Amino acid sequence: MARVALVTGGSRGIGAAISKALKAAGYAVAANYAGNDDAANAFKAETGIPVYKWNVADYEECKAGAAQVEADLGPIDIVVANAGITRDAPFHKMTPEQWRQVIDTNLTGVFNTVHPVWPGMRERKFGRVVVISSVNGQKGQFAQVNYAATKAGDIGIVRSLAQEGARAGITANAVCPGYIATEMVMAVPEKVRESIIAQIPAGRLGEPEEIARCVAFLVSDDAGFINGSTISANGAQFFG
Ligand code: CAA
Secondary structure, eight states: OOOEEEETTTTSHHHHHHHHHHHHTTOEEEEEESSOHHHHHHHHHHHOOOEEEOOTTOHHHHHHHHHHHHHHHOOEEEEEEOOOOOOOOOTTTOOHHHHHHHIIIIIHHHHHHHTTTHHHHHHHTOEEEEEEOOHHHHHOOTTOHHHHHHHHHHHHHHHHHHHHHGGGTEEEEEEEEOSBSSHHHHTSOHHHHHHHHHTOTTSSOBOHHHHHHHHHHHTSGGGTTOOSOEEEESTTSOOO
């Protein structure tokens, strides 16, 4: 039986590329999404990957969602915590609401996603957790005090989970994408985006598939001794 992989935020952007790469590698993939029904339905029609709607910021929804995936596809052995949002603003303008939304989705969302499936991984003595962090969690970023805090937090999460899961055959790793050609990066004002690209030695944005290939390796049986690590894929923008 194919291993079951849950990808949050799995119907758009980097998450969609991860869902497709894991399906191509032979996993039974479930793609979670939060709200964009049209994009999720188009993704499902294109890929045949089932989509599940819930809000990663809500623990009970995550628990129920994971239970539904397990009822449909089988026990979740692989979880890719990818769902994330930005609410960029210089710190002096950042509102408590912008802080809270990003923390709830990007950081608490990782807890909410992994916690319900962790006991099953421990029981079955196998698990793969991959959290999608960011270069901006490694280096910080103007106007991203909230986002950078969550992405740095991801690294603390996987380093801790790695120590707890290692003896149970569970690995937990982070991938830190640089600037990737997705809607999130395209939402940055063009002038700012151009100045960012100028700071990337590769001279270009990354492609979602370049991140998906990192994830496909980390969840494979071959990567069993890679635990608590961080893979940076950023075109040499930063060495974290
Ligand atoms: N470094 C230094 N200064 C910067 C800057 C940067 N990266 N970005 C903006 N500024 C400066 C502007 O030049 C401007 O300076 P002046 O006042 O001297 O003209 C000032 O900061 C902006 O002030 P504003 O009051 O106009 O700012 P604003 O309230 O309109 O906010 C912004 C604008 C939201 C900061 C906008 O510039 C922006 O979106 N910047 C990009 C932030 C960013 O890189 N986000 C990453 C998103 S992609 C992502 O997060 C994915 C990933 O993981 C990599």
